[in-house]
Amino acid sequence: MADWDRIQQRGRVEDRRGRPAVAVGGASLGMLALVVIFSLVTGTDPTPILEGISPDARSNARPVGTEDPQYSGLDDYELYVAQVTGSADMMWEEEFREAGLEYRPPQTVLFRQATESGCGGAHSQTGPHYCPADETIYLDETFFDELTTRYGARGGEVAQAYVLAHEVGHHVQTLLGANRRVTSNEASIALELQADCYAGVWAKYVEDADVITVEEVDQAIDAAAAVGDDRIQQRTTGRINPESWTHGSSAQRKQWFLTGFNSGDPDQCEVR
């Protein structure tokens, strides 16, 4: 079992899960209200339509200004996220110091359904992502249920940690200015594969520190493969169209994760 308590450092985490969701498009509270009004007008039962939105959209429908007391303190999930991002921060601090650079840790925002972000709003359907404008990772952990049910990943704590380490990888790219050079799909895939490689370097780092076992690294490899563009397309459309890829194939994502893991060296992550 992964032993996250071995990690001393804590990442910067802001918990917004207890807040009522902010409408930023998609299944917002406003949309929920419209569905209910539509149902009142037409006399239809709103339940099936609400079911189609998402269970969280309903459970999050609290009066504005009230906080869900479930998230008022530091719960296990928030601690876990702070530990995982803390371990990535520790690793990158070292790497930056060796290169004579200064590392600035990212912020991680936990939210449910939707929240405001420096990139025009974060939505749970987008999945975990990094916004360079405010140097913040946005994470709605309900995505991980989808990772297992929809994308067929085995899941697990280390699989989720890989996703976080990948997002910290995008932060590093921002600090190094790598993301400014992206002008094509191909370049965007290169950045994604580099972030997977960085996540592999992180996996090596926490495995060396006895936080995770080498068997658990398989969880991360499995998750990397599950979010390959070809696998996602196969599952969602039944067709594979490399022209529209944004993250790389399952094989590529796995390969670059392993390049990072086997070398333990971010300098090996230059994807061309």
Ligand SMILES: [Zn+2]
């Ligand atoms: Zn990414």
